[in-house]
Amino acid sequence: MFPWKDDNPTTRMPVVTLLLIAVNVIVYFLVQPIEVSAGTDFIFETAAIPEEIVSGEPLSEAEFCAVVQPEQISALGMPNALCDAPSVTTAAFPEKNVWLASVYSMFLHGGLLHLGGNMLFLWVFGNNIEDHFGPIRYLIFYLIAGIVATVAHVAGDLDSIIPVVGASGAVAGVMGAYAVWFPWARIRTLVIIIPANIKAWIVLLFWFASQFFISPSDGVAWLAHVGGFVFGLVIGAIVRSNDGFRDRLWQHKYRTLNPGVPWDPRFGGREQVADGQTPSWHPSP
Numbered sequence: 001m002f003p004w005k006d007d008n009p010t011t012r013m014p015v016v017t018l019l020l021i022a023v024n025v026i027v028y029f030l031v032q033p034i035e036v037s038a039g040t041d042f043i044f045e046t047a048a049i050p051e052e053i054v055s056g057e058p059l060s061e062a063e064f065c066a067v068v069q070p071e072q073i074s075a076l077g078m079p080n081a082l083c084d085a086p087s088v089t090t091a092a093f094p095e096k097n098v099w100l101a102s103v104y105s106m107f108l109h110g111g112l113l114h115l116g117g118n119m120l121f122l123w124v125f126g127n128n129i130e131d132h133f134g135p136i137r138y139l140i141f142y143l144i145a146g147i148v149a150t151v152a153h154v155a156g157d158l159d160s161i162i163p164v165v166g167a168s169g170a171v172a173g174v175m176g177a178y179a180v181w182f183p184w185a186r187i188r189t190l191v192i193i194i195p196a197n198i199k200a201w202i203v204l205l206f207w208f209a210s211q212f213f214i215s216p217s218d219g220v221a222w223l224a225h226v227g228g229f230v231f232g233l234v235i236g237a238i239v240r241s242n243d244g245f246r247d248r249l250w251q252h253k254y255r256t257l258n259p260g261v262p263w264d265p266r267f268g269g270r271e272q273v274a275d276g277q278t279p280s281w282h283p284s285p
Contacts, residue, residue, distance in 0.1 A: 001206050002190040003124050007197070008182055008267060011253070014127035016135045020142065021119045024167055027107045028115050040068060045093045047163035048105040050154040052098040057091065063161050064092035106146040108165040118167045124187070125178040126171070132181065132268065134251045141235065145173020145228045152227020164221045169228035176232020179204040180240055184266040204229075 033042050044064060052058055065086040109115040130138040149169020154160075178185075183201035191198075208229055214222040239245045240263065246254075254268070 001198070001203055003187045003203055004120065004190070005188040006124055006128070006182075006200070007186040007188065008128050010127050010131040012131055014130045016139050016142075017122060017126040017130050020126070020139075020167075021122060024107055024109065024115060024119060028109050028112075032108060043108065043163045043165065044068070045096055046101060046104050047108055047165050048101040048150050048154075049098070049163050050157055050160040052096075053102065053150075053154050054158050056098060058093050058096040058098060059091065059161055060088050061086035061090050061092050062088045067161055102147055102150045103143065105150065105163070105165050106143070106167050106170050109167070110165055114166055118171050122167065122171045122174065126174045128182060128185075128268070129174050129177050132250050132254050137249055141177070142170050142174065145176075145231050146170030148231040149173065149221075149224040149228035152230075153221045153224035156223040162219075164224065166221070166224075168221070169224040172225045172228030173232035173235075175204055175207070176229040176234075177236035177239075178232075179229075180233055180236030181268040182266065186266070 044059070049059060051063065109118065133141060146167070146169050149172060150164065153164055179201055183199065185200040186197040187200050187203045189196055189198045189203055211222045211225045214220045239249055
């Protein structure tokens with residue numbers, strides 16, 4: 001399944017979602033190095049690495065040399081003999097902040113398909129979550145989802161010295177909240193090559209289940225996807241079911257459902273309007 005649009009109108013321009021997409025694109029094309037060797041240097045110096053998060057310290061020269069190919073060492077501007085006798089105590093990148101790396105990783109990507117897929121899913125599902133949360137709370141939710149996703153990945157491989165990059169975990173958190181708030185929203189999806197309108201819960205359940213069939217050799221941080229999605233499900237369920245949380249976390253127009261009107265599983269909690277008035281959202285029939 002390949003979703004490209006949802007039939008779920010919003011009441012405001014999704015400024016934060018657009019900014020997140022713009023930042024990810026700018027980082028990929030203007031900040032991440034194009035050259036493979038320089039890119040390796042940049043990723044190890046910038047991205048989150050499970051072993052670093054567990055130890056609280058950057059990788060040693062010995063750990064770095066265990067991953068990087070010998071021919072890349074000189075291309076990285078490091079001494080040619082570095083990996084002949086690498087130190088187990090000297091950090092390869094001593095200035096690296098291993099905690100901030102968990103945030104930086106959300107804006108780094110391994111290729112155009114990686115970037116494009118994440119940004120498409122963020123656009124399809126993120127605008128409605130932002131519309132309900134509001135820009136600031138949405139941004140906080142997005143970043144926390146990404147950090148939770150990184151923690152889930154680290155928990156599954158504590159000793160890994162391979163960097164983890166991508167917005168997938170944070171985007172998965174957005175998708176999890178969407179699955180709870182708008183399970184019946186229609187998602188325009190390509191099924192193989194056939195376009196179809198499919199309910200959101202089916203699309204998202206299919207995506208979630210597919211994570212458990214990813215081969216370890218694919219190099220995909222599927223546990224990060226699962227962790228982010230579950231985080232979104234939990235937060236979404238708490239907000240949906242609790243008036244107090246909804247009053248604190250949602251935009252004012254969505255906070256209290258019309259008396260006697262049940263939750264709309266297609267469009268979520270919509271703004272209240274007086275009898276005879278038209279709401280600012282206009283769903284398709």
